[in-house]
Amino acid sequence: MSYLPIKQLxxxxxxxxSPVGSTATVKGWVRTKRESKNAVFIAxxxxxxxxxxxxxxxxxQLPEVTLKLITTxxxxxxxxxxxxxxxxxxxxxxxxxxVVIYGTADPEKYPxxxxxxxxxxxxxxxxxxxxxxxxSAILRIRHALAFxxxxxxxxxxxxxxxxxxxxxxxxxxxxxxxxxxxxxxIKPPLTEDGKVDYSQDFFGRETNLTVxxxxxxxxxxxxxxxxxxxxPTFRAENSNTTRHLAEFWMIExxxxxxxxxxxxxxxxxxxxxxxxxxxxxxxDDLAFLDNRLKEEDKTKKKEEQSELGLLEKLQFVINNxxxxxxxxxxxxxLISSKPAKKGQFQFEVKWxxxxxxxxxxxxxxxxxxxxxxxxxxxxxxxxxxxxxxxEPATSPRGEVFxxxxxxxxxxxxxxxxxxxxSQREEDLDKLVARMQEVGxxxxxxxxxxxxxxxxxxPHAGFxxxxxxxxxxxxxxGNIRDVIPFPRAPKTAEF
Amino acid sequence: MSYLPIKQLxxxxxxxxSPVGSTATVKGWVRTKRESKNAVFIAxxxxxxxxxxxxxxxxxQLPEVTLKLITTxxxxxxxxxxxxxxxxxxxxxxxxxxVVIYGTADPEKYPxxxxxxxxxxxxxxxxxxxxxxxxSAILRIRHALAFxxxxxxxxxxxxxxxxxxxxxxxxxxxxxxxxxxxxxxIKPPLTEDGKVDYSQDFFGRETNLTVxxxxxxxxxxxxxxxxxxxxPTFRAENSNTTRHLAEFWMIExxxxxxxxxxxxxxxxxxxxxxxxxxxxxxxDDLAFLDNRLKEEDKTKKKEEQSELGLLEKLQFVINNxxxxxxxxxxxxxLISSKPAKKGQFQFEVKWxxxxxxxxxxxxxxxxxxxxxxxxxxxxxxxxxxxxxxxEPATSPRGEVFxxxxxxxxxxxxxxxxxxxxSQREEDLDKLVARMQEVGxxxxxxxxxxxxxxxxxxPHAGFxxxxxxxxxxxxxxGNIRDVIPFPRAPKTAEF
Numbered sequence: 001m002s003y004l005p006i007k008q009l010x011x012x013x014x015x016x017x018s019p020v021g022s023t024a025t026v027k028g029w030v031r032t033k034r035e036s037k038n039a040v041f042i043a044x045x046x047x048x049x050x051x052x053x054x055x056x057x058x059x060x061q062l063p064e065v066t067l068k069l070i071t072t073x074x075x076x077x078x079x080x081x082x083x084x085x086x087x088x089x090x091x092x093x094x095x096x097x098x099v100v101i102y103g104t105a106d107p108e109k110y111p112x113x114x115x116x117x118x119x120x121x122x123x124x125x126x127x128x129x130x131x132x133x134x135x136s137a138i139l140r141i142r143h144a145l146a147f148x149x150x151x152x153x154x155x156x157x158x159x160x161x162x163x164x165x166x167x168x169x170x171x172x173x174x175x176x177x178x179x180x181x182x183x184x185x186i187k188p189p190l191t192e193d194g195k196v197d198y199s200q201d202f203f204g205r206e207t208n209l210t211v212x213x214x215x216x217x218x219x220x221x222x223x224x225x226x227x228x229x230x231x232p233t234f235r236a237e238n239s240n241t242t243r244h245l246a247e248f249w250m251i252e253x254x255x256x257x258x259x260x261x262x263x264x265x266x267x268x269x270x271x272x273x274x275x276x277x278x279x280x281x282x283x284d285d286l287a288f289l290d291n292r293l294k295e296e297d298k299t300k301k302k303e304e305q306s307e308l309g310l311l312e313k314l315q316f317v318i319n320n321x322x323x324x325x326x327x328x329x330x331x332x333x334l335i336s337s338k339p340a341k342k343g344q345f346q347f348e349v350k351w352x353x354x355x356x357x358x359x360x361x362x363x364x365x366x367x368x369x370x371x372x373x374x375x376x377x378x379x380x381x382x383x384x385x386x387x388x389x390x391e392p393a394t395s396p397r398g399e400v401f402x403x404x405x406x407x408x409x410x411x412x413x414x415x416x417x418x419x420x421x422s423q424r425e426e427d428l429d430k431l432v433a434r435m436q437e438v439g440x441x442x443x444x445x446x447x448x449x450x451x452x453x454x455x456x457x458p459h460a461g462f463x464x465x466x467x468x469x470x471x472x473x474x475x476x477g478n479i480r481d482v483i484p485f486p487r488a489p490k491t492a493e494f
Numbered sequence: 495m496s497y498l499p500i501k502q503l504x505x506x507x508x509x510x511x512s513p514v515g516s517t518a519t520v521k522g523w524v525r526t527k528r529e530s531k532n533a534v535f536i537a538x539x540x541x542x543x544x545x546x547x548x549x550x551x552x553x554x555q556l557p558e559v560t561l562k563l564i565t566t567x568x569x570x571x572x573x574x575x576x577x578x579x580x581x582x583x584x585x586x587x588x589x590x591x592x593v594v595i596y597g598t599a600d601p602e603k604y605p606x607x608x609x610x611x612x613x614x615x616x617x618x619x620x621x622x623x624x625x626x627x628x629x630s631a632i633l634r635i636r637h638a639l640a641f642x643x644x645x646x647x648x649x650x651x652x653x654x655x656x657x658x659x660x661x662x663x664x665x666x667x668x669x670x671x672x673x674x675x676x677x678x679x680i681k682p683p684l685t686e687d688g689k690v691d692y693s694q695d696f697f698g699r700e701t702n703l704t705v706x707x708x709x710x711x712x713x714x715x716x717x718x719x720x721x722x723x724x725x726p727t728f729r730a731e732n733s734n735t736t737r738h739l740a741e742f743w744m745i746e747x748x749x750x751x752x753x754x755x756x757x758x759x760x761x762x763x764x765x766x767x768x769x770x771x772x773x774x775x776x777x778d779d780l781a782f783l784d785n786r787l788k789e790e791d792k793t794k795k796k797e798e799q800s801e802l803g804l805l806e807k808l809q810f811v812i813n814n815x816x817x818x819x820x821x822x823x824x825x826x827x828l829i830s831s832k833p834a835k836k837g838q839f840q841f842e843v844k845w846x847x848x849x850x851x852x853x854x855x856x857x858x859x860x861x862x863x864x865x866x867x868x869x870x871x872x873x874x875x876x877x878x879x880x881x882x883x884x885e886p887a888t889s890p891r892g893e894v895f896x897x898x899x900x901x902x903x904x905x906x907x908x909x910x911x912x913x914x915x916s917q918r919e920e921d922l923d924k925l926v927a928r929m930q931e932v933g934x935x936x937x938x939x940x941x942x943x944x945x946x947x948x949x950x951x952p953h954a955g956f957x958x959x960x961x962x963x964x965x966x967x968x969x970x971g972n973i974r975d976v977i978p979f980p981r982a983p984k985t986a987e988f
Contacts (some may be wrong), residue, residue: 003751005651005719027751028719029949046750047718048651075949077751103920103950115554127710128948130717139718143653156498157542159637164979165726166672166703166741168986174608178660178696179679180703182730185690188679196679198948202672202730202740203986209660209674216621216979216988224541224633225499225522232659235678236696242914246696247660256540257497259522317965423677427854428596447988449620454604454622455523455569456597470810485658485710492662492697494710494941 003027005078007048013082013092020092025079026053027102029131032114033070035059042070042096044078047130049341050137050261051286054085054093066099072114073105073131080371092109119481126485127494134292137285141278143472146230148277149251149466152270153228157213158253160228163213168205169445176236178246178252209234213252214461215385215448218424221254221459222451230466238489245467247487254461260387260406260423263460264324264373267410267419271464278473279314286311286473291407293475310475313413322410323368326376327355328393328401334359351393351401354381360416377407384434386422387458408462415472421462428452497521497571501542507576507586514586519573520547521596523625526608527564529553536564536590538572541624544631546779548579548587551905560593566608567625611712613975620979623988629787631779632976633771638966640724642771643960646764647722649967650806652747655714657723659789663698663939669729671702672740703728708955709879709942712918715748715953716945722747722969724960732983734970739961741876741981748955754881754900754917757954758818758867761904761913766956773808780805780967789968804969807907814906817862821849822887822895824921827861828853845895848875854910871901878928880916881952902956909966915956922946 001026010018030048035041038059043052055078062070064310080097087093107113111125113134122129129135153160166180178424182202183189189197198206213229220227237244252435258266279286290310297305307318325333334340334349339362347356355374366373375390379402393401410419425431431452432442442449470482480486487494497519506513526609529535532553538545556564560921564570573590581587601607605619606626616623623629625780647654660674675697677683683691707723714721723746731738752760758972767947775778784804803811819827828834828843833856841850849868856864868900870883873896880899887895904913919925926936936943974980979988 007651012649027951029717048654071951075951078915102952103946103948105948112948127713127944128717130714131949136718139714140653140654143648143655146654147644147648150641154637154641157501159634160640161633161637161978162726162743164741164981164986164988166728166981166986169988176676178674178676181679182670182672183679184682185677185682186688187672187674190680194680202983203734203981204984205986207986217623219988220633220978221522223622224630227543232656234660238696247658293810314734423598450621452597454597454599454606455519455567455625457569458596484655484714487658487697489659489696490698492658492660492699492701494658494663494713 006044006046006051006053007049008239009053010049010051010090011081019082020084020231022082024082024094024095026055026094027077028053028075029076030070030072030076031107032072040067042076042078042408046138050133050140051090051290055080055096055099056093056258057096057099061096066101069101069104070099070106071107071110073110073112075105076100077102077103101119102428103133105182113197113431120479123480123486133288135481137282137288137486138470138474138476141282141289141474141480142276144281145274145470145473146249146272146466148281148480149230151277152273153253156226156253157221158178158226159224159341161213161224161229162209162231163216163229165210165232166203166207166301167210168207169215173345177211178234178236180207180209193232202436210248211235212463214463215264215445216252217252217254218448218459219459221256221461222455222457225257226253226255228346240347240489242480243468245479245483245486245488248479248483251464251466252461254459256457256459258423258460259458260375263421263423264322264375264408267408267421267462268322271410271419271469274469275314275473279311279318286314289474289476313475314473315410316377317371320370322371323373323374324373325395327374327404328376328395329377330355330359330372331361332372334362337362352378352380353397356389357416360411361413364411364413364416371413373408374410374411375406375408377405377409379403379405382407384438384440385431387425388430388434401470406460409461412472415468418463418468418472419464421460423458423460426452426456428456436454479482500538500544500545500547502574504543504545504584504586506939510534512654513576514575514578517573517591518576518588519571519589520549521571522547522569524564524566524568524570524599526566527880530602533682533707534561536570536572538570539630540755541630541851544627544634544782545584547572547582548584550945551585551590551593554594555590559625560595563595563694563911565595565601565604567604567606569575569596569599570594572595579661585837591691595670613972617812617974617980624978627782629975631776631782632964632968633978634779635776635783636976637963637969638772638775639768639967640960642768642775645722645746645771646767651721652720652749653714653718655707655718656725657704657710657714658724659704659726660697660701661704662701663709671705672728674701674703674729705729706957708748708860708957709939711746711748711955712945712953713941715750715955716951717950719751720749721904734975734983735737737962739843739973739977739980739982742973742977743960745958745960746861748953750951750953751870752917752954753952754869754902754954757915757917757956758816758869759900761915761956762816762867765904765913768807768963769967770812773812780808782966785972811865811906816865816867818867818869819888819899820866821872821898822870822889824853824857824866824868826889828856831856831861845876845889846872851910854905857909858905858910865907868905869900869902870898871903873897873899876901876916878934879918879925882920882924882928900954904956906966909962912962912966913956913958915954917952917954920950920952924952
């Protein structure tokens with residue numbers, strides 16, 4: 001093996017122990033080849049960094065037959081002396097002494113030529129797009145964010161809990177689910193009354209892919225104190241949007257003894273810390289994407305251009321305290337807002353509605369110009385397990401609205417809801433009553449209710465859609481571009 | 495919130511900044527309550543550590559009605575002064591000034607009473623077993639191992655790649671798969687020739703749960719250089735054993751430019767490093783499990799007792815170089831072994847067989863008494879994507895066996911195969927020829943073959959079953975006891 005990752009080599013060149021003068025081997029894929037009268041210049045990339053290393057051969061040094069095979073996408077091992085670079089933009093380059101061609105890439109057939117490809121086209125070749133600057137940058141940032149998440153929770157005394165992917169419970173009712181089965185697809189066994197006989201299925205019952213690990217997460221928190229999940233979740237919703245995936249990764253921390261305010265403090269500190277980590281560890285990749293967005297903006301009309309660059313936006317989030325207010329206060333602000341008065345909102349604002357993206361974005365981007373945490377939502381629009389507030393919401397004028405729950409949603413510019421969470425109802429009777437109101441059979445999740453039967457405690461948690469976070473940090477516009485192999489309606493290639 | 499995790503409090507007590515004399519609040523679940531003539535002693539555990547903190551009240555201090563509700567499993571918040579402990583076994587205790595009962599646990603109904611419960615019984619109440627010492631220890635160790643894995647790869651320049659869970663490819667043929675569908679379960683749409691019309695299914699084709707992320711992992715490695723996966727994988731095998739789960743977590747690193755020996759070096763360093771991490775970070779929990787095994791051994795016949803204690807076994811693995819030899823050499827050793835000569839192996843040993851557990855254990859536990867890496871297996875018993883050796887295997891006497899591939903299996907004492915990997919066939923023609931031999935349609939994984947069409951390179955990788963690792967490190971005997979909510983035939987509760 002004995003080769004040097006390009007990232008390591010370039011980093012060494014900036015240190016006291018410069019590799020200049022030494023002989024090294026680098027291996028990677030050709031991004032571009034350029035020939036001048038005196039020399040051949042090859043830009044080689046190995047994926048360790050967005051930076052290429054320039055390899056140089058004298059004109060005539062390499063046999064024509066070799067030179068011809070060195071094209072964009074071909075894979076090379078190059079050995080030679082590290083020298084100070086003559087050109088600008090790089091400190092060092094490698095003087096080719098020996099080159100081995102591992103693999104060619106016929107320019108007539110290789111889809112990734114050194115030109116601008118549309119994101120739509122690259123989605124069609126998702127197996128190759130990590131070889132582009134944009135997607136390798138996204139995937140390195142995705143890695144850094146994932147690691148930052150594990151590190152944050154580990155540093156703060158949380159335990160990683162792998163909740164089940166295949167589940168027999170649909171208690172959350174969070175959406176349509178994918179069925180998991182090994183029964184005969186055409187003629188499944190039926191019961192006497194003509195239903196599918198799931199007792200003969202692999203698990204002896206009907207099973208689906210999980211939509212959330214929260215309920216099992218709560219079991220963990222009520223034993224280990226603080227846990228988090230980080231795994232795939234699934235929604236069989238037939239929505240072809242830039243914000244939805246059928247398969248996506250969720251992070252769900254759950255903490256015994258945390259109340260709503262603790263939950264908000266954690267969510268804010270958590271998301272700032274992982275974004276700060278990305279800024280510190282992915283400077284090159286973020287600079288590339290920042291520039292990419294600026295270039296893209298130049299092709300847009302002035303009013304559609306971003307107010308903030310990508311890096312400015314990230315700095316903005318980590319340097320500002322998130323604004324915290326109740327749903328009821330937010331409704332008051334929205335009702336008195338210019339767009340409401342001018343009839344510019346598509347959906348009418350009144351207490352009790354589920355806030356739409358236009359409302360969330362007005363609050364975050366126009367009114368507060370900061371990330372916002374909304375709390376104490378109407379009970380009717382939130383999940384059964386959220387802790388009920390003692391008093392119903394009232395307006396400043398004394399109007400009494402309906403009952404509320406200790407929910408919290410964190411809203412980000414451009415993204416809307418990035419985190420949703422709540423304090424959980426720890427009172428068995430209230431929880432069961434609420435389940436019955438919304439039509440969930442308590443017996444179906446007897447094990448969940450056991451946490452309230454035995455040693456119940458105040459507790460809270462939240463969920464963060466990982467791809468939403470990656471979308472925010474990379475500044476990309478379509479969620480299918482921030483996961484390696486997206487799954488969506490009619491889309492399961494690779 | 496403002497409470498101190500018990501782990502933090504106990505750790506502070508061993509440092510220079512002792513909390514003795516200060517007032518603190520601890521929150522957790524009662525493990526035991528003991529009353530003497532002069533005092534009440536409550537052992538409280540919050541899951542942050544296996545250690546309890548002892549809380550003490552004077553006799554008569556707490557009202558009878560309160561005292562009666564403080565039973566095993568109940569959840570309390572206790573505030574009081576931290577004092578030096580009078581008893582042995584702990585440095586500090588808390589003098590109860592105030593106690594809040596968050597949740598009771600009726601001793602008539604709460605299944606976890608302070609006595610020894612069988613592992614079988616605890617599997618039935620997997621939602622509560624993390625509240626026991628054994629399972630909380632296992633889950634904390636599981637967390638530490640998961641974190642160590644992410645840290646290892648991050649430290650070594652690997653990128654975490656989330657390969658898809660729902661997949662349309664069954665190229666690996668690694669076993670039976672779970673179908674994922676949203677079609678009507680009773681009357682699915684059919685094509686004209688009476689087959690299920692999967693074009694009407696959610697993804698427009700037949701889809702299953704992944705058995706491995708390797709093929710997609712290779713796509714990542716051929717762009718980013720070094721990647722790893724760490725996610726759930728699935729096998730719909732109807733096997734009710736102590737070693738198999740239908741849903742389990744796999745770690746699959748894949749490295750461009752690595753050959754077989756690099757792969758072995760990585761696997762050995764990786765597994766030693768994560769075990770070392772667990773030893774360093776889970777001393778209390780490992781000591782508890784070590785002791786648990788010793789107690790269990792006392793009930794066994796001498797010949798069934800473990801030769802090494804748990805901690806000794808872990809030290810043994812990290813302090814010994816793994817023995818490396820070829821499959822062909824291993825067969826020679828097995829053929830000349832005592833058990834073979836005495837006819838004690840259940841399965842006959844000859845070149846070409848898939849080694850059985852009894853053979854692997856003989857090599858690791860009897861012959862070498864060290865972890866073993868076997869390489870260069872017969873091509874016929876390994877997957878199509880493994881790199882073919884140039885020459886067929888020969889015996890020391892010059893016998894010529896069949897063709898081999900650059901596979902490697904890492905064998906551990908008590909566990910057998912813990913890691914399986916290989917260098918991959920990077921030559922398109924050889925790969926396609928092998929696929930056709932074993933009946934895999936190249937067109938089905940055209941995207942995989944593109945890595946060999948365009949810029950191919952030597953590369954290698956391996957897979958580690960996470961639960962196998964946790965089984966080894968915790969010394970548990972049943973894989974269902976090292977994952978929070980096991981999935982197996984007829985088993986999908988919680």
